[in-house]
Amino acid sequence: VIAVMDGRVGVSPLDADLAKLLRPVTKPVFLAVNKIDTPQAEPLLSDFYKLGAKAIFPISAEGGLGVDELLEALLPYLPQAPENQVQEEIPRIAVVGRPNVGKSTLVNAILGEQRLIVSDIPGTTRDPIDSMVSLHGRRYIFTDTAGLRRRGRIERGIEGYSVVRAIRALGRSDVAVLVLDGVEGVTEQDTKIAGLISKQGRGCIILVNKWDLRAGDREAYPTYNLELSRRFPFFAYVPVVFGAAVQPETLTRLFPKIDQVVADFSKRIQTRKLNLFVQELLEKNPMTLVRGNPKKSVFITQVATKPPTFALFVKSAPKVPASYLRYLEKSIRTEYGFEGIPLRILLRSQ
Incomplete structure (x- = not known):
């Protein structure tokens, strides 16, 4: 049980009644005194010791101060996860x-x-x-x-x-x-x-x-x-x-x-398959750069999921036309699906 009280207000009659209700409880009780934002505010804790709590944890819920100490005190009472248990990812x-x-x-x-x-x-x-x-x-x-x-x-x-x-x-x-x-x-x-x-x-x-x-x-x-x-x-x-x-x-x-x-x-495409596919696209529709020869060889790899993100390595990356990136994205969707998913293609210079 974590009893949270307002450190700036002090011990109110409701706090005192809550403390009485918790005394017969056999489960561990932790008293968290909130709004203790700075060391200068710690003297406000003195009133709460009269409630009979074994340990008082000054915290600031907004700033996160003292929360780590409270969590460390709670940890021994939490159930341990079985070893080698694969955690289910719930969408x-x-x-x-x-x-x-x-x-x-x-x-x-x-x-x-x-x-x-x-x-x-x-x-x-x-x-x-x-x-x-x-x-x-x-x-x-x-x-x-x-x-x-x-x-x-x-x-x-x-x-x-x-x-x-x-x-x-x-x-x-x-x-x-x-x-x-x-x-x-x-x-x-x-x-x-x-x-x-x-x-x-x-x-x-x-x-x-x-x-x-x-x-x-x-x-x-x-x-x-x-x-x-x-x-x-x-x-x-x-x-x-x-x-x-x-x-x-x-x-x-x-x-x-x-x-x-x-x-x-969370779909991931193998780099080898992806590059073979992109190479076929380049043969059908070469990537023409501004004032340059058509690019017939690039390297692409998927660097992340959620959302799927691809890194395209090519010389003179800033000169790759946006229209070709749209064509590449559309082609990847046609080949591999990605229904309802935004695709991100990052340009990187070789």
Whole structure:
């Protein structure tokens, strides 16, 4: 048990009552006195010794001071991991989008329970909420995030803090499910959120939600696809699922896409195979540099995953045209997949 108390306020009546409740507890109790930011603040600890704690840990949760000492004291009481145990990597899926597009409804449908508050009022979800999901023997962590509004409409205080937390949750995820409103169509804010996903190098799947409301409209599907192509030209590699979060068949089509994107996010291609493939591309379409002879030999290797990153070694690297890099990226996708995954190609001089 870790009892956290406010060092600046001192021992309050509630702190004293908490200490009485913890005295009969047989489990180890650690008293952490927070907001002790500097050595000058340590005299504030004197009041807390009267609570009868065996050890008091002055900490600063905001600055991280004293946290290491607290963790070292906790370590002997934590269960030891079995030797040679391979830790399972659980994919993290962030559900992102504008307010009120159905993010929490989707996560509730995946969980099979009404765990998250759903309302027609935009901004109901404030903090990212992690939920463990098991399906067909595989585990996932889904994160429902706060709706991301235009910067000018974000209120200071709680909403601004929620947006920052949502962006951080996206950054630590493997894949983002971008939820769009099938009735309202694609907006400028949707485009900005998609750009944020691309900038952070996350895998992505687009879910066009509330599609059941347009079931009788024959022109809806081609019109919406055209709008996606116009608004998201940089997301041509991202799979799109049309459906409704409240319909089970939508999840049946969504999860195979998630599994594929998660697998491609950590995919690694052997250097030998990659160079043989690129050499074939050069023979078909040589890399012509500005004021130089066509390059017929380069070296390429994959240097990272999550997202897949490639280093292309070539003489006069700054002169390689951007159009050829786009051609190379498109060719790699055609040959090796990488559905829903941004690829990064770094130029390096030989």
